[in-house]
Structures are given as C-alpha cells and as structure tokens.
Amino acid sequence: MLMVLLLAMSRGGYLDCIAVPDICYHALPGFQPTLSAQLWLVIYDGQVVINDQGGHLWCSLDEFADYQTAIVTGYLDDVPVAVVELSWLKAGMARKSIRSLLSLSETVYAHFSHSLQILTSRNELAFCGYCGHRKQPKVGEWAMLCPQCGHHTYPRISPCVIVLVTRGDEMLLVRHHRHGKDATMHTLVAGFIEPGESAEQAVHREVQEETGLTLGRLKYCFSQSWPFPHSLMMGFHAEYECGELVLDDDELCSAAWFHRHNLPELPPDFTIAGKLVHFFL
Template identity: 40%
Template sequence: MVDNRAHWLPGWAEDAPEDGDLVLAFSGSNILKPGDGWFLRWGGPEMGDSRPEALALGTWDDRRLYVTTLPDSGLPGLETVTLRDALLLMPGSPADLLSTAFQVWQWWQDHRYCGRCGEPTQAHPRERARWCGRCNIPWYPRIAPCVIVVIRRDERFLLAKSSRVTRNFYSLIAGFVEPGESLEQAVAREVKEETGLEVGNVRYQGSQSWPFPHQLMVGFFADYLGGELVLQDDELADAGWFSPDEHPPVPPDTTIAGRLISAMKADIASGRSPS
C-alpha cells in the first residue's frame, strides 16, 4: 500500500491558512471534491467567500495542507463524494490522507472541552493534542482498536452479511477490543458471540485505519475448532462457508477485509495448510 498521509510537523496548531494553501473540505462525512483532484485552494474561487475554521494537517508535496468544513450546496464546481465511497470504490483516491483528515477534524470538533472538568481546551504547543490547563492533561485523537478475522475450515472460509449494512457485500467477523483483552482474546470472543463458533491458531496478518469513526482494524487468520453457526441477529443477517472459487460479492482490496479474503483464497488455492 502507498503511504499517502500528510507529513505532520510540530507547531501545527499555530499555523493559519493563507491564500493558495491546500484544503481538504468535508460536509459531514462527505468530501467536497473539485473536478480535477481532491484539494481546494484556500481563497480560491471554489471556496467563494467562505473562510471557515481550518485545522493544519501538515504538508503535502511541500505545501501546507488544512482540513475544514464547508456547506455542501452553493459552492460551484464541487462534487460531493461520501467518504465510504472514496475508500471503497475509488482506487485512485488518497485513502490514508482522507482517513487521517476526517479523523483529526472530528477529534478537533469533539474535544473543545475537557472530558474531566468541562473547561475549554487549547491547542497543545508541541503535540497533536488539545490541552486542559486546569487539569494539566492532554486529549489526543481517539483510536479504537478493532479485530477482523477470516476463519478457515478445511478448504473453505467463513463470510457473513451484516444486518446493518445495506451494501450487497459479504464480509468478515469484526468487533471492538474490550478493556483488558488481548487482540487474540477479542478475536475468539467476537467470533463466539456473533457466530457460536470456536476458533484457534489466531495469527496476525495486517492492519488498516478505518475512519468510521476512528477505528484501527487489526486483521487475523484463525482456524475453525468446533461448533455450529448460530448467528447473533442484531449483528448478522446471514453467514456461511465458501470456497475460493464460489462466494458472494466481497469488499474490494482497498479494504483490509478484501485483502484478508484475497490472502485466504490464495492460501487455500495453493494447497498450504494453516500454520
């Protein structure tokens, strides 16, 4: 994968945008995209008279880069693209950068006040954090660890359809890590809760930041040990065991789910045994 994050530098909070600086603009969870790329220019015609609050992300191609919110109407020449579509369906998008910008901007809006005493927070002078002078504590961007797993049973693997997602994808079992759990324990618990299955030989495969809203998806392979499928109704609408050659639509390889599924299909097709 290409690392297309912005290059962050200390002193970020002291910077204010100037005409010509690059801007990523959101409206809710939608990206406001100019037709020729992903960046607006601060003070450019696509922004009209808007000069909203903006937060420095760092530099991109040696130019200063900011994130902001704009209305999704009344600004000519901007296309509205959902963040999910940009990450799932547009392979040429700067996915890491868009994910970082959305998460940092949401954190900046959500932590204007200290979660302990309620006092207004200020920008930390040296770190990407908000600072409560009364409590003398920083508030960093939130990151919520999640596990996601491909379960192998002989020459097949488990796919499941979420009961909450409308897209016609079958994907993988996933869930948030609870306090006190290891990642491997979280895999076993989530699989048991959602499917009734027992798994073992849990082994790490990779990770991906996922900005819905601020997750770090940690991917694993696991082996089926026993049990029958008993689905958790509020999580899963359907699930089943599939072969590499015959399975329903799955997420693209721009997602960790898609890459895990492709890797498992390659493992099974090559004749490799779980290790």
C-alpha cells in the first residue's frame, strides 16, 4: 500500500490518493520522538497549506525554513504522517479551510480530527498550570510533562451534546447567530455539558434554554470527535413532549419544525448533525 500511496502522490498530490480505496489513518497512542515522518500536514493561521499539486499533504518540508516542531501523530496505512504549524508563510502559498477538507473522506476526517487536537494540546498545555515552567511532551503518551514539578496533563476533551428532536414526521431545526445572519444552513440544538451534569441532563437543559420545549423519551445514538478545538459530540434522539417554541435570542436566529420530506439546507453528511438527521429519514 505504501507504493500505491506514494505513486498516487507522485501523480499529482495526495488528493488523488483519496480515491485509492482502503487507505486508513491509524492514530499513534502517544508521542514517539524517534519516528520520522514521510508526509506532513502543514498548518498556518488555522488553515491547511496546500502543496504545488493542490493536495493537502507535503512530501518534504524543504519549502519551510521556519517551522515549529513536527509531531508524528499516526500512519496513513504504513506511512508515518506528522503535523506542523508554521509561524509565517511565503507570499502566494495557497491555503484551504480545515472544515472544507474534512468532508473529503472518512480517512481525512480521522486524520485531521486526531492530529489537529494533538497540535492544539501542544499549544494549550505548553506551560505548567502549577509552577509556570515550560512543559515537555511525555514519550509514549499524548500528555505534557512538567520537568520542574512533575505535573502532567492530558489533551483536553470537551464533552458536548447534540440532539435530534422529533414530533411525528417533523424534526426541530435551528439556525445559530455564529453562522452569520445570512446563513441558510439549519442544524440541531447542541451545547457543552456543564460540570456535575449528565449528558442526558444537558440535552434537556439545552433544549429548554434554547427553544423552551420539554422533551419526552431520550435515546443516545452515537458520538463524534470534533476538532474545533477539542469537542466530543454525543448525539441523541429525543421525542417532543410539550411546549411552544420560545427562542433564546442570544443563541439562535430561528427554530422551526420541518417535515422529514421537506428539509432546508443541512450540515454535511459526515457531521454528526447530518448523521442524526439521516438516522431519522
């Protein structure tokens, strides 16, 4: 498979090899400083730097004289792949948003979701919260270790809930202010789990706060890691029980019931919101 992968890359960038079946991303369970990468994902200012062939992976870092430490995060089949963050970029280099690339394939999603969260944790955990000393990556784990006081910290994962609320053949869809006032995409009610709260309690609270509705039967469906910046989205299906729609104007532009056969623009199928909607169709 290595030969297939490298051949695909030589024919015009890694985007070609997305079409090659059976290439999978395998996440490393921890930091391996002696492992050298053969492919690099290059990040600048929260975007992916695109190579000369339009692909999103690089076969060398010769173009980049000034880059932060490369972190090998896993393998694409048996090819070690690292993530690198640049502190500056040459004029004219193309970039693409991370969100626009996530939907290319399950492999790209798995790779980005893991490697970008490792990169985020390196930045967030660079200094010890107890003594202020600069931390170092701990070999064999993704934790950061303080050489001064010995405290170590694992990458932060922030649990969230997202819920498909249904009423007969209708589903509740909302639009958020954060997507812009002209955005047409609708999505599901979602929010972070508060300290001391169960996931189920968070679902009831978020729906009540944002829409004023009371839920009946609630069922956990599946979860999805979401790398903005380190969420774990836990997806639920809930049945409407009672109440009229009363919007939380600070959060939402709109909330309405839509028939399952007459839906507005929705998030991409690879997102957990898209999967929950399709689960119901």
